[in-house]
Amino acid sequence: MPEANRFAAVGEMTRNALIKNLSVRFEETHLPQPGDDARALVCGLLDLDLTDLVLAGKEAVSEDDVARILSAAERRCRHEPVHRILGWRAFYGRDFLLSPETLEPRPDTETLVSAVLPLSRSVIAARGRCRVIDLGTGTGAIGLTLLCELPQAEGTGTDISQDALATARRNAQRLGVSDRFRTICGNWFDAVEGEYDLVVSNPPYIRHGVIATLDEDVRGFDPVVALDGGVDGLDGYRSIAAGAMSHLAPGGHIAVETGYDQQDAVCGIFQDHHFRCLERITDFGGNDRVLIFSRKPQA
Ligand SMILES: C[S@@+](CC[C@H](N)C(=O)[O-])C[C@H]1O[C@@H](n2cnc3c(N)ncnc32)[C@H](O)[C@@H]1O
Incomplete structure (x- = not known):
């Protein structure tokens, strides 16, 4: 699928489908942990935990959020680490701003x-x-x-x-x-x-x-x-x-x-x-x- 179309389709996606989409994109970019990165980015940006994904993975993502996540995904494709993009990282069970x-x-x-x-x-x-x-x-x-x-x-x-x-x-x-x-x-x-x-x-x-x-x-x-x-x-x-x-x-x-x-x-x-x-x-x-x-x- 041409680049523009691949991301245009994401506007109608559920949380799970969005993670899948990012994961494929990261795999194509040869990032070492495409699935983990996709999940961490979507969960981090939507403030979800894994339980939210299990219970409500089929919930639709708003267009604004999709746009935000896609722009974050572009940064990840340029090798910016997930937690740099999110601006925080967990350490010993607590979140630290970066x-x-x-x-x-x-x-x-x-x-x-x-x-x-x-x-x-x-x-x-x-x-x-x-x-x-x-x-x-x-x-x-x-x-x-x-x-x-x-x-x-x-x-x-x-x-x-x-x-x-x-x-x-x-x-x-x-x-x-x-x-x-x-x-x-x-x-x-x-x-x-x-x-x-x-x-x-x-x-x-x-x-x-x-x-x-x-x-x-x-x-x-x-x-x-x-x-x-x-x-x-x-x-x-x-x-x-x-x-x-x-x-x-x-x-x-x-x-x-x-x-x-x-x-x-x-x-x-x-x-x-x-x-x-x-x-x-x-x-x-x-x-x-x-x-x-x-x-x-x-x-
Ligand atoms: C490996 S990082 C550790 C950061 C943090 N303590 C951690 O464990 O995540 C090393 C830290 O030492 C600081 N640093 C480097 N040279 C220094 C110096 N000459 N005096 C004091 N701090 C220095 C850096 O700015 C950086 O924050």
């Missing part, structure tokens, strides 16, 4: 949150509060999730990007934790004062030379500053390890996300700065993903 300078939070990063929750709860049990700093907070995914899960925690989100911090603050407001969240703009610990019980970070860790080879969906839409970890991918860890000793409260912990093949190198960096690795944690796919450190005991 903006041009924020990374889309990834499911692998939820591993870090799950890993530090028990540590934070122990701190709260012992001291009544837990001071958390999320370095390179982006949307605020890690830090704000911890504040939502731990009503006695207080958090600071830092980033080099003002745009990211503005988005993190909006997310804090939407999640109802803005009274316990503040932001600092700067290079890792440079503008940070005071001590924290928990330092968390998912720094950029892709090797500079690999950036050009990433999928177009990532390379073209996630901000480079959120991806590029320097020549060996480890620049962020070096800066964080160098600054952490002055800002870690006694008994405190550091948790960082890493690339699947970086854990030995990252452990080495933190050991050089007098931290010891307490735990190595794998993600849902079985890849090395999170490291937890504490201060080395005094000799």
Whole structure:
């Protein structure tokens, strides 16, 4: 069917038929998950969940909505990720707004949150509060999730990007934790004062030379500053390890996300700065993903 006709026919379509239509179009464009993308886009733009589709998939879609969805589908065909188009992405069961300078939070990063929750709860049990700093907070995914899960925690989100911090603050407001969240703009610990019980970070860790080879969906839409970890991918860890000793409260912990093949190198960096690795944690796919450190005991 010629292009114009294929989309003209969609005006009379049900939700299910619209998803099918988008799915075919995405398959022709060689997108890797055409059905999932079509469903996510239609559900996201019409504010439906899967139950709505099962129970009312045959409901007709208004012409205005069809037009909106088709224009979104065109963006997806140009490789813009579904959640960039929608403007939000779910993380640990909550929706986070995105903006041009924020990374889309990834499911692998939820591993870090799950890993530090028990540590934070122990701190709260012992001291009544837990001071958390999320370095390179982006949307605020890690830090704000911890504040939502731990009503006695207080958090600071830092980033080099003002745009990211503005988005993190909006997310804090939407999640109802803005009274316990503040932001600092700067290079890792440079503008940070005071001590924290928990330092968390998912720094950029892709090797500079690999950036050009990433999928177009990532390379073209996630901000480079959120991806590029320097020549060996480890620049962020070096800066964080160098600054952490002055800002870690006694008994405190550091948790960082890493690339699947970086854990030995990252452990080495933190050991050089007098931290010891307490735990190595794998993600849902079985890849090395999170490291937890504490201060080395005094000799
Ligand atoms: C991989 S993203 C992680 C974003 C978010 N924490 C998450 O897990 O979804 C890295 C973040 O670090 C920030 N960043 C990059 N270089 C930085 C620097 N020198 N100092 C502080 N933040 C930096 C980026 O802007 C980005 O938001």
